[in-house]
Amino acid sequence: MQIHIVQQGQSLYGIAQAYNTTVNEIVRTNELPNPNNLVIGQAIVIPIKGRFYWVQPGDSLFSIAQRYGYSAAELARVNNLNVNQPLSPGFRLYIPEGQKRSVESNAYIEPRGTSVAANLEQAAREAAPYLTYLGPFSFQIQRDGSLKEPLLNNFPEIARQNGVTLMMAITNLENDQFSDELGRIVLTNMDIQNKLLDNIVRTAKKYGFRDIHFDMEYLRPQDREAYNQFLRKAKARFSQEGWLLSTALAPKTSADQKGKWYEGHDYKAHGQIVDFVVIMTYEWGYSAGPPLAVSPIGPVREVLEYAISEMPSRKIMMGQNLYGYDWTLPFVAGGQYAKAVSPQQAIQLASTNNVPIRYDQEAQAPHFNYTDAAGKEHKVWFEDARSIQAKFDLIKKLDLRGISYWKLGLAFPQNWLLLADNFEIEKK
Secondary structure (H helix, E strand, O other): OEEEEOOOOOOHHHHHHHOOOOHHHHHHHHOOOOOOOOOOOOEEEEOOOOEEEEOOOOOOHHHHHHHOOOOHHHHHHHOOOOOOOOOOOOOEEEEOOOOOEEEEEEEEEOOOOOOOOHHHHHHHHHHHHHOOEEEEOOEEEOOOOOEEOOOOOOHHHHHHHOOOEEEEEEEOEEOOEEOHHHHHHHHHOHHHHHHHHHHHHHHHHHHOOOEEEEEOOOOOHHHHHHHHHHHHHHHHHHHOOOOEEEEEEOOOOOOOOOOOOOOOOOHHHHHHHOOEEEEOOOOOOOOOOOOOOOOOHHHHHHHHHHHHHHOOHHHEEEEEEOOEEEEEOOOOOOOOOOEEEOHHHHHHHHHHOOOOOEEEOOOOEEEEEEEOOOOOEEEEEOOOHHHHHHHHHHHHHHOOOEEEEEOOOOOOHHHHHHHHHHEEEOOO
């Protein structure tokens, strides 16, 4: 696959010609919301095998080959060149597809209200071929050890049809907030804890869940070891059934990091106990905060590098947002919340308002500003093909287990194109 960035004056027809493909194929695979009004700075995935590279000043066949993991001789052979031939700037080289490594992928899906929206179920169907796990969010622990079930609809059947492992996501959510008191009860009252484990086993068998996943957040610091002990107990119980155990972890950069979100999570212990973890490496830019990239590459890398110092890298799934935010400016703390937008919606906003998309090289994230019909200025940070490719490169560099998406329902077709282009997705 090739990532192309739209330049001033370019059309889909010209872009398609440059890559020996068709306009229809580019529109179809990218599900372009703006085929007749491309945005300067818009990233488009070109659906070709391998990619093309235009030689830059200072490049050599050897330096280009090294960058893409080939020998100069192989690159020369593919392009029918003499290996010692100097390359002129602007010369087009073909870079063949490389070998793919296997990864696991997960996506949470969160039905809200009293029924599952048709578009949400369709999102699950479309994503399932690219997933190892699908996690309906969430089974909420009750104070008596029972479980409040999410709407499941056809999710178990969609998973079964696509060879996807159902993930039973279990939370200490209470009234739409993570509750440290609920966490205290289940982690310290053995009668309730045993009842909870019995209910988990019964429910998992009923629906066919094969990974039990605890997302227990904002736990009290003094319950950190109690959580570890609970996970050891749960692991022993679930192993008897042949099930996996996984956890979601806050994005820490040190073992003693302060803050309600962080102190109840023990990276080293989780790495020893569970089969894998999902690290929530997103929400630096969040709906109630100032305009920022949601998952800037630097902070994400810092969290993951700390994580692999505490546990095997192949136990780590990097968390990834499938959305961005649209902030109304000026930002006022405690004021209006930013609106979540899909990458497709963000592109449409830029197109409708005829504003260019910029790319922050440090954060590795796209953004733009626009003025709405009421004259209010907005700032949008979102994800595109470049930003997600940067995350895939990080997974390879750090040799991680894979990626976990929060959450299905916001369209980002380029993600799935590039995920399949970079990796073989394991099915269990």
